[in-house]
Amino acid sequence: MSETIKKFLYLNRKAPYGTIYAWESLEVVLIGAAFDQDVSLAFVEDGVYQLTKDQDTTGIGMKNFSPTYAALGDYEVKKIFIEKESLDERGLTLDDLQHLVWEDEDDDWAEKDSIKLVSREEMTALMEDADVVFSF
Amino acid sequence: MSTLHTVNKSPFEKTSLDVCLSHAGAGASVLLLEDGVYGATKGTAVETRVKQALDSVKLFVLGPDLKARGLSEDRVIEGISVVDYAGFVDLAAENDKVQAWL
Numbered sequence: 001m002s003e004t005i006k007k008f009l010y011l012n013r014k015a016p017y018g019t020i021y022a023w024e025s026l027e028v029v030l031i032g033a034a035f036d037q038d039v040s041l042a043f044v045e046d047g048v049y050q051l052t053k054d055q056d057t058t059g060i061g062m063k064n065f066s067p068t069y070a071a072l073g074d075y076e077v078k079k080i081f082i083e084k085e086s087l088d089e090r091g092l093t094l095d096d097l098q099h100l101v102w103e104d105e106d107d108d109w110a111e112k113d114s115i116k117l118v119s120r121e122e123m124t125a126l127m128e129d130a131d132v133v134f135s136f
Numbered sequence: 137m138s139t140l141h142t143v144n145k146s147p148f149e150k151t152s153l154d155v156c157l158s159h160a161g162a163g164a165s166v167l168l169l170e171d172g173v174y175g176a177t178k179g180t181a182v183e184t185r186v187k188q189a190l191d192s193v194k195l196f197v198l199g200p201d202l203k204a205r206g207l208s209e210d211r212v213i214e215g216i217s218v219v220d221y222a223g224f225v226d227l228a229a230e231n232d233k234v235q236a237w238l
Binding site: 014015016017018019045046049052053054055056057058059060062064066089090091092096 | 144145146148149170171174177178179180181183199200201203204205206207208211220
C-alpha cells in the first residue's frame with residue numbers, strides 16, 4: 001500500500017499548566033508519531049514557555065510534563081522551531097529552554113540539536129509549507 | 137476599603153493585567169498567579185508597565201506558580217514580593233475583598 005507522507009505542523013501558542021492545551025498537544029504529537037509522517041513542532045507566543053528548564057510543579061499539585069519533551073527525539077520528532085521574536089518579548093533566550101536532541105543512526109548515533117531558532121518570517125514560511133496544521 | 141486584585145492570565149495573551157493595573161486604586165494589592173506570573177518577570181515587553189504600577193500598588197507573585205513554570209525568583213522584577221499559599225491567604229484576610237481579573 002502506497003502512503004503519502006504529509007507535512008504535519010503542530011503549532012503551540014499556549015503556556016503550560018494554566019490551560020490544558022500544552023499537555024494535550026504533547027499527547028497528540030506522541031500518538032501521531034506512530035504514523036510515520038513528516039512532523040514539525042512550532043513554538044510561538046506563550047508556547048515558548050512550555051520548554052523552559054527546571055520546571056518543578058510539586059508546589060501546585062499538577063503533573064510536570066516537561067521531561068517528556070526530551071523524549072521527542074526517540075519518537076523521530078526532531079524538527080522543533082522556536083520563534084525568536086516570541087522569546088525576545090518574554091525576556092527569554094534559548095539558554096532558558098531545554099536542550100533537546102535526537103540521535104542520528106546514519107551518523108553513529110551522534111546527538112544532534114532538535115531545536116532551531118527562527119524568525120517570524122521563517123515561521124510564516126514553515127506554516128505555508130505545511131500540508132496540515134494542528135493548532136494548540 | 138482595601139482590595140486584593142488577582143490576575144491569573146498571561147499578559148501576552150489577555151489584557152487582564154493591564155486592565156487590572158489601570159483600575160486598581162492607590163494602595164491596592166495585586167497578586168499575580170497561575171499564568172499571571174509571567175507578568176512579574178524581568179526583560180519582558182510588559183516590564184515597563186508593571187514597574188510603573190509599583191508606584192501606586194503593591195505587587196505580589198505566587199512562588200509555587202513561578203517554580204512550576206521554571207522561573208526562579210531572581211527573574212522577578214525588584215519590588216514585587218514572592219508569596220506562598222499561606223501568604224495568599226494572609227493577603228485575602230488582610231484586605232476587605234478580593235477582585236479577580238480572569
